[in-house]
Amino acid sequence: MGIFSKMRRTAAVVGIAGFAAVVSAAAFAAGDAKEPKNRDWHFEGIFGTVDRASAQRGLQVYIEVCAGCHSLKQVAYRNLADLGFTEAEIKVIASGFDVTDGPNDDGEMFERPAIPSDRFVSPFPNEEAAKAANNGANPPDLTLQVKAHPGGADYIHALLTGYVDPPAGTEVPEGSNYNAYYAGNFIAMPQPLYADGVEYADGTPATIEQMATDVVNFMQWAAEPEMEQRKKIGFKVVIFLIILSAILYAGKRKMWANVDH
Ligand code: HEC
Structure with missing residues (x-):
């Protein structure tokens, strides 16, 4: 291959990269989304576990608010036993839905x-019906949403609590809503949470913050129901490796103890 055709190709690649950079810069400029706050979650860290009381309240928020628009297809009602619901309670929860x-x-x-x-x-019943009911936007299935976004839990909490008045002079398009944390700021989802939108069975005051925290804890569990098991196994493996290393080191010292250096 001639040196010139190589150079031409390099130029073309640089050109495309430059164009992509300009386009993505423009996209960012259009969506001045705020950075979500880094929150402490009960499930974070190697000893992190599901906050079951919160996730149970989160189920209530999902059922009473989000389930009107969002599916949760990967979770079966019987999986709720994981969150501490009894068989009888699960029957009652399931029977509230028609299949x-x-x-x-x-x-x-x-x-x-x-x-x-x-x-x-x-x-x-299908994506077309979901779109038709939501100004052409499809409410995504919530099973994996916490995993689908970088910093998912922080982001979704911010999104749910991020409905604010648009800055002066900002025209919000018909069928859109202004959200400080959504890329582009215009989201088809109307503000879903309002204070006392649910009445918690356990008496916890239902502030917007509280409901957002609870539903995110629930969604995190739905995204990774095997998390606690995985962490337990990981921890045991680490302990095993430490003990194994100690044994090997002691063995090595013993074997070489009588050898002149
Ligand atoms: C009235 C219908 C409706 C309700 C109720 C609703 N949503 Fe949505 N949601 C939508 C639509 C429509 C979209 C897609 C938005 C878009 O594409 O602009 C969406 C998008 C989302 C997204 C994805 C955001 C992103 O960045 O991609 C999440 C997460 C979400 N909703 C969570 C929830 C949770 C949690 C609740 C309950 C507290 C809820 N929604 C209640 C309609 C709804």
Whole structure:
């Protein structure tokens, strides 16, 4: 290959990279999203565990508020046993949702109350229906949302508490809402949380902050139900490696003890 064609190619690559940089800079300029605050979460760190009381309240927030628009497809009602719900409680929670089942002997689909082995029932039958009901925007499934965003828990907490008045002179497009933390600031999701929007079964005051914390704790559990198990195993492996290293080191010292250096 001639040196000139090589140079031309390099120039083309540099050109494309430069163009991409300009485009992404423009995209950032359009969305002056605020940096989410770094919060302390119960589930963080190698000894971090699920805050079950909070996650249970978070389930209530999900059911009473978010489930109107967002699915949670990877979680079955019976998985809630993990959060400390009894079998009887899970039956009651499941039966609050209707699932489409079938076909029956007449070839027809029918509705029945959900049972513990069902997955969480989605609010819309398909993506088109979800979009049609939400100004053309699809509310994403919430199962993996905490994992889907960098700093997911902090970001979602900030997003849920980040509905503020737009700066003077900012025109919010029809069907959009202003959010300080959303990239671009205009989000199709209307503010979902308002003080006392739910009445907590355990009497905790339902401030916007509290509900955001609780629903994020719930979503974190939904995203990684095996987290505590994983951390326990990781910890045991580390202890095992430390002991093994000590034994090998002692063995080595003993073997070489009588050898002249
Ligand atoms: C009225 C319907 C509605 C409700 C209720 C609602 N959402 Fe949304 N949500 C949406 C829509 C629509 C989008 C997509 C936004 C967009 O694309 O502009 C969305 C997006 C999101 C996102 C993704 C944001 C991103 O950066 O991609 C998260 C996380 C979320 N919602 C969490 C929640 C939680 C948690 C609740 C309950 C507290 C909730 N939503 C309640 C409609 C809703």
